[in-house]
Amino acid sequence: MDARIDRRTALAGLGALSGLSLFHSRAHAAVRFRITPRLDGAARTLILFQLSGGNDGIETVVPYEEDAYYRARATLTRKKDELLKLDDYRGLHPALKNLRTAWDAGRLAIVEGIGYPRPNRSHFESLDIWHTADPRGRAAGLGWIGKLCEAAWPAERNPNLVVHIGPNVPYSLHSQHHRPASFVDPEGYRWIGGERGAAAFRKVGEGAAAMEERTSTLEFLRRVVAASQTSSDEIRRAVAAYETDVAYPDEVLAQTLHHVAALVKGGIGARVISVELGGFDTHADQRERHDELMTILDGALGPFLADLGRSEAGKAAVVLVFSEFGRRVAENGAIGTDHGVAGPMFVLGHDIKGGLHGKHPTFETLDDGDLIHTTDFRSVYAGVIEGCFAVPHQKVLGAEYPIVKVV
């Protein structure tokens, strides 16, 4: 359903920014907002990476010793020798070469059998459950990152505390006091209207940032006006100042992760950065589409991990890769797969606990044709919340979960 992978890269041509105006903006912003200082070198940044549409976990981490897998999928199955073997049972999709390397270096954790009780097979309802960490979905209120911000940084008002790169901001970032900044193209992320016009536009937002509670839609808008200017100044500065010798592919996702690397290192105070890759709803002709997605994913994550390794802030970053559900075990009549339940999550980073976590779901007993989850996704959230931000996970998730110690 998502057209992003079909679209031309929209993020090329960085570096054409005027240094002068940027420095001017930065000084201005620093006066008006308390920008979170770079904590120590070990301050964590959480990078949320959503695979939208329901990634087929079975074709991502392939259980190549499982006869039931071959029986259920007449045309989609892989030959064993194509796979990038992890052990004598699992092999990564053949395109995931960089992830295979990360696995050896202890920089990839795979949490198996992820799901939640009473699985919902609607994209939107299931995403809402993932985004709120609550079976009620949006009715539960804030997104889980919004709740994390309340717990970890209650007084912080830096508009770049939480940043989404891409057109569709996920509900996980939904918050009253820590509304996320978002952009697609850092170069175009500014108000263009001359120096004095910009100064007037800045005044329009003034006074709004201090407001705690919204009083009207108009005040909400005024706050976004204020946040947008500070956010764009800081983000363009960080991206323009970023230098790396790591080569990223000329493709949207890879360029997006390049910007993430710039923000992680750039000292803008971002603690959570969110990105998305869409197109995983492979009801028909899955093979070609899924292969392409895996290639894009691996091609972007490889250089990104290498790039993160070049700074202390980058080494402390943690990438959480998830999808709203896995897919049905049996393929359908269209050489594709319909919505299923359990699937794996990936955690990547230089300072994480790599290897296998969770428990592989069984193929022997299925729930109406679907893998039954073994590990609640909130257990992984709990591991990230405590491991990255030293906040008791109950404060964010509203209940206690067994912790999967990925960090």
Next chain:
Amino acid sequence: MNTLLLALLCPLAQEAAPGVPWNARTVEHLYNRAGFGASPEEIARALEGTPEALVDALLAGFAEDERTFPYEVIHRPVLEDFPNQHDYFDACAERRRRERLVMADYAAWWVEAMVASHDPLREKMVVFWHNHLVSSAADVKSYVAMIRQNELFRREALGSFRRLLHAIVSDPAMMVYLDNDQNMVGNPNENLAREIMELFALGIGNYTEQDIKEGARALTGWKTDDIATEPHLLPKLHDTGEKTILGRKGNFDAGDLVDILLDQPACPRFIAFKLLRYLEGVEPEAARLAEYADFLKASDFEIAPFLRKLFLDPRFYREEIVGHRIAGPVEFVVGSARRLGASFPPKLLWLAAAHTGQRLFEPPNVKGWEEGEAWIRTSSLLGRGNVAGILLGITPPSEVIEEVRSDGLSLMDDSKVSGYVPEISMTALAQRLGARGEGELVDGLAEQLLAVPLSAASRTVLVEFLAGERGRLGLEEAKLLGAGEKTEDLLRRLAHLILSLPEAQLN
């Protein structure tokens, strides 16, 4: 809307229908919600008549005759026709390019219709159906099919949801978008069955997973042709067995499934909810929703009577509704174009809306664009200001819109877009408003360009800006409008600020 002008144009407003407050503000509100904003003349005319007269006119449309968009159907090349395989691939690529051009032309034609507003309510409702029964050109990849789907929405925009839902299950674009052309007996594909229950007819919680599986069987057997325009049922691929859907048993086909869905009490509730939220900008409370759902059911899903009831309901004009709805990108762009009162290249307006988050014919997913506050992000808010800057000639389109810069699709061979020069005179507008002095000028332009009143805080900033700039130019306040190009440049920059305000996002 300008009250100075109004006072001149309509000294005596007609008495309102019982309960409906009828004044410049409520007329503008109706025009904002049932269309894309009103001109001072339109408001004056409406105030001479009754609410019923305007609502009926909006339902009927103001157009003399229906506009149609002529386009070419480009068939898929057939491999056998090409001795050389490379030529075949070239022909396929050329077809894709031409189809994209047709799509862009059609999108621009649609936006142009919104700006012209000969039939504003219909256009507004076509946007609604496009965002309710969602397909995306990015996945369908047959732009002809997308146009035909849009033509269906145009026909039924104010017609019957019953007919719409029946038509959409065999709509070729939808068939491709939700893979129903790959749904066959023995090998069902659940995609359309799930979305028709969850997103098109009932809403979550009003069916089971088993209903989806059985519903998918009822939808089996449909195919379309090479350009995704001719839907047909292949009996061999259709599941003729008994199905149980929402408690009913039978050898159901696609039409039966739709009738079963329409019979569910959840269906009128779901559609009424979405219509009320779209037009009022807030979610309806329970009693109000029940009233409108019952009405929709009783009128057998006819849309026009529903809209008539709503627009003549005094609660549609209550304080929390008027001027508090966040305009979507298309509404922002079209509304700004209309309020500036000049002629703009429709393709530029289409790209401007896409740049700020609403690319017509390419909703982000089957649930469509999320509306309300979700339209407003730090980036889209800055983007709206930049789009206003383009319309006013302050910023060249290529500096803001990536597609104009790269023009990889050759969409802009039309130099009206890439080399856009506004045909606009803010000076003439200011003179027409009869504004004297900085305060009056700010008030007059703000009334002209905004759908809601200017706040005191914003007004202070604008007056200061205008005074500061006048000082830099060394102009006396009384001669502000008499400095030729300098005046025009200054007024455009003022208008740019006005269209970047928080107030400019509301309607």
